[in-house]
Amino acid sequence: xxxxxxxxxxxxxxxxxxxxxxxxxxxxxxxxxxxxxxxxxxxxxxxxxxxxxxxxxxxxxxxxxxxxxxxxxxxxxxxxxxxxxxxxxxxxxxxxxxxxxxxxxxxxxxxxxxxxxxxxxxxxxxxxxxxxxxxxxxxxxxxxxxxxxxxxxxxxxxxxxxxxxxxxxxxxxxxxxxxxxxxxxxxxxxxxxxx
Ligand code: ADP
Numbered sequence: 730x731x732x733x734x735x736x737x738x739x740x741x742x743x744x745x746x747x748x749x750x751x752x753x754x755x756x757x758x759x760x761x762x763x764x765x766x767x768x769x770x771x772x773x774x775x776x777x778x779x780x781x782x783x784x785x786x787x788x789x790x791x792x793x794x795x796x797x798x799x800x801x802x803x804x805x806x807x808x809x810x811x812x813x814x815x816x817x818x819x820x821x822x823x824x825x826x827x828x829x830x831x832x833x834x835x836x837x838x839x840x841x842x843x844x845x846x847x848x849x850x851x852x853x854x855x856x857x858x859x860x861x862x863x864x865x866x867x868x869x870x871x872x873x874x875x876x877x878x879x880x881x882x883x884x885x886x887x888x889x890x891x892x893x894x895x896x897x898x899x900x901x902x903x904x905x906x907x908x909x910x911x912x913x914x915x916x917x918x919x920x921x922x923x924x
Contacts, residue, residue, distance in 0.1 A: 730828060731835035731923050732851070736843035737858030738887050740865030740872075740880065742903035746858050747839045749913045756831045760840040760848075764820050768793045774819045781811055817846060835920045844896050845888050854923065856916065857897035859890055860904045 735750075737743030747757045767774055769792050778786060778793070782801060788794050802809040828836060837856075840848055849855045860868075862884065869880045894900060899919075901912050 730831060730833065731853050731920060732828065732838060733835050733920060734838050734840060734843045734849050734852035734855040735858065736840055736849075736855070736893070737860075737903075738865060738890060738893070739841075739883050740867075740869040741858045741860050742868070742909070743839065743841075743858045746901055746903065746909065746913060747837060749910065750837055750917065753913070753917050754833065755835065755837055755917065756833050757837045757839055758824055758827055760820055760824070760838060763823060764816050765793075765795075767819050767823060768816060771819060774815060777815045778812070781808065781815075813846070817848075821848070821851070835923065842888075844893055849896060854898045854920065855896065856899045856901065857893050858901045858903055859894065860902070862890075864905060 735743065735747060737746075747759075751757050768778060769775075775787065782798065786794055786798060798812075802812060824838060838848070838852060840846065843849045843852075843855060865884065866877050866880045869875065869883075870877055873880075899916055901909065901916065903909050
């Protein structure tokens, strides 16, 4: 089974495009969502997170206190790195097991930091969803009810689009000019036929 990584900067429409693939019957592994789930439920991972951030990083209902965690790692990049070093391998292992339960010709692995995390190297093919920055800003302002400045700051924190373009095998232009569904259908056809 072909493993296909799919990514895109904030507001590129990555999630929307993945939902279209799902409608075509493609299994989509949502890494960020799975990571959150594992941090809440995986006993080994929970233990390791506790050992770094203390027992009270978990709330009384067993869920991870994300607000507290975000506040701690915000100004301490080394702790964020340590957290990622725990979470990424756990998600990768879970993904491998998940793949074995799938029967489709290919699966999508949706990840916000596909290239940055090194995950792209574990995929057979990598896809970038992209859109011009002004469109991405307008979409996120409308979606999240945040200011354009906040969105710009988040964009500045991500790998530049040109770099991602160079690393991707396929690109979906979600720029409100080129129709997106025909691009998805064409790529789906190619990925089904991929050897
Ligand atoms: P990402 O996951 O890349 O941050 P989303 O898929 O959530 O982006 O898309 C951002 C916002 O833009 C969402 O509200 C979505 O509905 C909207 N959007 C995405 N693609 C399009 C499109 N082609 N046309 C219109 N709206 C779009």
